Amino acid sequence: MEAARWYEMVAELGDATAQRETGLSYCPGKGASQDYVKAARWYKMAAKQGDAIAQREMGHAYYLGKGVSQGCVKAARWYKVAAGKGDATA
Numbered sequence: 001m002e003a004a005r006w007y008e009m010v011a012e013l014g015d016a017t018a019q020r021e022t023g024l025s026y027c028p029g030k031g032a033s034q035d036y037v038k039a040a041r042w043y044k045m046a047a048k049q050g051d052a053i054a055q056r057e058m059g060h061a062y063y064l065g066k067g068v069s070q071g072c073v074k075a076a077r078w079y080k081v082a083a084g085k086g087d088a089t090a
């Protein structure tokens with residue numbers, strides 16, 4: 001809980017890694033209340049800064065429709081961007 005709070009404070013300052021980690025805490029509700037909308041919002045901020053893991057997570061969010069409207073085309077776009085950055089899982 002404490003780590004998630006610190007990550008979010010740093011995320012608000014614009015740090016992409018902290019934004020991704022904040023999203024990762026909201027998605028499963030680990031360290032923060034489960035909130036897919038907040039998770040997707042934080043992932044998107046980090047993804048736009050080039051964080052490959054956040055880009056992959058945006059792909060997952062769109063593929064599953066968690067926190068965003070489900071959309072396979074958007075999911076595929078984010079997966080492609082993440083894969084282009086070397087994320088083998090994407």
